[in-house]
Amino acid sequence: MTTLPLATNKKLGLVIDLDTCVGCHACVIACKEWNTGGYGNALSDQQPYGAEPEGSFLNRIHTFEIVPEGGEVIDQSADSRVVHFPKSCLHCEDAPCVTVCPTGASYKRAEDGIVLVDEDKCMGCGLCAWSCAYGAREMDISAGVMKKCTLCVDRIYNETIPEVDRIPSCVRTCPAGARHFGDLGDPQSDVSILVAERGGFDLMPEQGNKPTNKYLPPRERKPLSDAVNAGFETANADNVGDATGFFGWIDKTLSKGSSNSKVGEK
Amino acid sequence: MHPAYSVIFFTTLTGAGYGLAALLGFGLADPAMLSAKLGYFLALGLITIGLLSSTLHLGNPKNAIWAFSQWRSSWLSREGVLAIVTFVPVTVLAFTNIFMGLHIGWLGWVSAILCMMTVYSTSMIYASIRTINLWNTWLTSASYLLFSVAGGAVILTALLALFEGGSGDMPKIAIIALVVAWVAKWFWNKRQSEGYGGSTMASATGLGHLGKVKLLERPHAMENYLTREMGFRVARKHAAKLWNIAVLMGLLVPAVMLAIAFGLQGSTTAILLSVVAVFAHMIGMLVERWLFFATAKHAVSLYYGDTALDVR
Structure with a gap:
């Protein structure tokens, strides 16, 4: 049924911390690894070792640069800042990808809110991907069916794997702790508290999809240009003027006889 | 959006076919006439080829039978169901017209209404997509419906000119339908300037409060x-030129030719011009439909830097 459930008590989803994500793409690869052997058809690659390699992925990392108004851009630093931006299915409450589906392949589970594709019904028309503002759905070129994040539905309820692994593969693998999994329908859950404390937000709220996944904004910080200027004196390898003790003795000893006496005194 | 030929042919051919079937359903051609019989034949042909063309777009057509199941929520499913249902009255009328020289008035109305409902469903597949601001308007449905009627009227005019020695008032009706359809399309096209509607790179990333996002x-x-x-x-680069070609072939050439044909009713020139008008109009419609897809910008482009997709 491609009509949406009126409400789901549980709203399983991800909370993604844009402050801590380092853009290593480990979650992208962990996702591909798990899901190519798990739910439904494999995630195919086209010309994986050829001239134009490409393939289906359920999770992708974009990287943005943000320059504040009136900010200064010097080389690659100054006032601009870089934010790595992981993006996968947001398991929307008002998921247009579900209602547009003509075959009933696309559905949202009433019990936990996960949006899934039944590949035995999908005819590969691509309309769900058109309706998704987030680019969360990709047609698998080899299978001809639509692929999307399953929130690792075959891990999170899987009693044959250790309990610690019963979270989505991307969350399990993230080395920076930038991805969190939980029930966003429960205001007392860790993820809900995290969202409340850090001011988690929706992507493109104006599209009216009511996404379940939330994003945490990057924390306040000094402009990089300030940090560079402040750190310059101590960070410069030539500057040893205030070296004392053992290092001061080395500096003094090695400076003897060289044309320029103490480097730091220049 | 990628302009797939399968979908371009699907929407243009079924559009013209349903328009022609609807006009025949209204009783605009005497069932005794050869043009009415051929008209039904042609309408069914255009609809069938168009619908078959749409299946070429599918990645996994073996599951296409399921597409009739979700009419409660999906416009694509509704379109599929209505297309099948509409075959019933159109085929029955084709049979009575071709073999019995008989038109059933009430069934004609049922047929015409179902034809227009099917075209409306086709248009809503696109108009209901919020991510593509250009399509997300009632003007999409208005132009699909009006182009359908205009296409049917141009074809019927040519049939009457070819086989009945004159097309009566049909050229006038066709010209009016063409002009009205292109007025709707012109208003639709003006919305190009709205871009993504309310969505921006700032709202897509939620990082707008930090500054300008680029x-x-x-990711790949x-x-x-x-x-x-x-x-x-590719098309956006030539969009303005192609728009002019679409207007020229889809509106100006057929309208002028039909006007001349109207003045020279019954002459060989009139027949020739009426036939050329059909081909000109169909070429214009193919270009128009190509632009419909090619100039439509999808909100997901914002994650690729908005214009990054335009230049690569």
Whole structure:
């Protein structure tokens, strides 16, 4: 049924911390690894070792640069800042990808809110991907069916794997702790508290999809240009003027006889 | 959006076919006439070829039978169901017209209404997509419906000129239908300037409060399904020229030819011009439909740096 459930008590989803994500793409690869052997058809690659390699992925990392108004851009630093931006299915409450589906392949589970594709019904028309503002759905070129994040539905309820692994593969693998999994329908859950404390937000709220996944904004910080200027004196390898003790003795000893006496005194 | 030929032929051919069937349903051609019989034959042919063409767009057509199941929520499913239902009255009328020289008035109305409902459903497949602001308007449905009627009227005019020695008032009706359809289309096209509607790179990333957001690195070095399907770029470069070609072939050429044909009713020139008008109009419609897809910008482009998809 491609009509949406009126409400789901549980709203399983991800909370993604844009402050801590380092853009290593480990979650992208962990996702591909798990899901190519798990739910439904494999995630195919086209010309994986050829001239134009490409393939289906359920999770992708974009990287943005943000320059504040009136900010200064010097080389690659100054006032601009870089934010790595992981993006996968947001398991929307008002998921247009579900209602547009003509075959009933696309559905949202009433019990936990996960949006899934039944590949035995999908005819590969691509309309769900058109309706998704987030680019969360990709047609698998080899299978001809639509692929999307399953929130690792075959891990999170899987009693044959250790309990610690019963979270989505991307969350399990993230080395920076930038991805969190939980029930966003429960205001007392860790993820809900995290969202409340850090001011988690929706992507493109104006599209009216009511996404379940939330994003945490990057924390306040000094402009990089300030940090560079402040750190310059101590960070410069030539500057040893205030070296004392053992290092001061080395500096003094090695400076003897060289044309320029103490480097730091220049 | 990527302009797939299968979908362009699907929408233009079924549009003209349903328009022609609807006009025949209204009783605009005497069932005793050869043009009415051929008209039904042609309408069914255009509809069937168009619908078959749409299945070429599918990645996994073996599951297409399921597409009739979700009419409660999906416009694509509704379109499928209505297309099948509409075959019933159109085929029955084709049978009575061709073999019995008989038109059933009430069934004609049922047929015409179902034809227009099917075209409306086709238009709503596109008009209901919020991510593509250009399509997300009632003007999409208005232009699909009006183009359908105009296409049917141009074809019927040619049939009458070819086989009945004159097309009566049909050229006038066709010219009016063409002009009205292109007025709707002109208003539709003006919405190009709205871009993504309310969505921006700031709202897509939620990072607008930090400053001006720009893409530093794409998530993948090569193309993927999204950039190929949603990020079609070639046509936008020539959009203005192609729009002029669409208006010339889809409106001006057929309208002028039909006007001359109206003045020279019954002459060989009139027949020739009426036939040329059909081909000109169909070419114009193919260009118009190509632009319908090619100039439509999808919100997901914002994650690829908005214009990043335009230039690569």
